[in-house]
Amino acid sequence: MSRRLTGNARIAGVIGWPVTHSRSPLLHGYWLERYGIDGTYIPLAVERDFEAAVRGLRAAGVRGANVTKPWKEAAFALCDVIQTSARRIGAINTLVFDERGIVGSNTDGFGFLAGLGEAGIAVDGKRALVLGAGGGSRAVCHALSEAHAHVTIANRSRRRAEQVAESLPEIAVLDWERRSRAIGDYDLLINTTSLGMAGSEPLDIDLSGAQASLCVSDIVYVPLETPLLRQARQAGFKTADGIAMLLHQARPGFKAWFGVDPVVDQPLRSLVLATFNH
Structure with missing residues (x-):
């Protein structure tokens, strides 16, 4: 099916400053073309007056937007409705404009779990050690906990790990x-x-004491195979790289804005990977 744009075109985009680094227009554009959708996804370089820009987009009939630096905190404050996962994680990366107003969500956890599933890695009932205590860690820890994993977090600064555990109290802390x-x-x-x-x-990290069934994931995707993933692969452990999380986290927004739950396939993966000069 060929892509078309009419006066009824659905519009979404990514808001940030700058937005030249964002791969979102590339991957959403791929899906729009693949499904022949009457719509477009554009980069929105907003340097100042974020609230005015968002309210103007909504008033103009735009369906929503992804949010990147430096506007994630501002987006949190602006939302009329914040989904539970985003509230617990403390960050928003997706806005949907509908009859409820400005609805904020965080899709990183969804993307992470989908990436594990793509790699054939089960989560339910598993014991997971998460390294790091930043925004990505919060999303991963929340998603794992929601998927009934038993989560422990370790970070170079123990206090930051404890702060994550305080906001997600089902999580343990390891030195x-x-x-x-x-x-x-x-x-x-x-x-x-x-x-x-x-x-x-x-x-x-030394993996020599791990169980043979250990599965290893790294949300870093530049390089695609990090030293950790290389060590794990050479030891015979199942692995999941970070690019799957990047691609799958875009799916919920696309579905909300354009009405299709898109498929992450090899051509899309190759298209996005090519922009990182792997």
């Missing part, structure tokens, strides 16, 4: 120095830190 010695107690290992990202030092 960072014990991460290698305790690895045998877990079924899942998830890195949400920047360690292993291009330009950063690698994550220092």
Whole structure:
């Protein structure tokens, strides 16, 4: 089916400053083309007056938007309705404009779990060790907990890990120095830190004491195979890379704005990966 734009076109976009780095227009554009939808998704470079911009978009009939830096906190304050997961995580990345007003959600946890599922990694009842205590960690910890995993968090700053556990009280805290010695107690290992990202030092962890069934995930996707994932693959553990989370987290917004739950396939994965010069 060929893509078409008419006066009834549905419009969504990504709001940030700058937005030149965002891959959202590329992947949403791919889906719009694939499904022949009368709609468009555009980058919206908003340097100031975020509230005025959002209210203007809603008044103009735009369906909603993704939100990136520096406007995530401002988006939280602006919403009329905040979904439970976003409230617990403390961050919003997706806005939907409907009869309820401005509705905010966080789709990172959805994207993370979908990526694990794509890799054939089960979560229910598993013991998960999450490394890191930033925004990505909060989304991952909440999603794992909601999926009935038993979650422990470790961070270089124990106080930051404790702050995550205070907002998500079903989560335990492990001293960072014990991460290698305790690895045998877990079924899942998830890195949400920047360690292993291009330009950063690698994550220092010894997997030799892990169970043979350990599954390892890294939400970093530049490089696609981080040193942690390479170590895990060479040891024979099942792995999940970070690009799946990036792609799947876009699905709920697309469905809300354009009415189709899109499929993450290999052509889309290859299209987005090409922009990172892997």
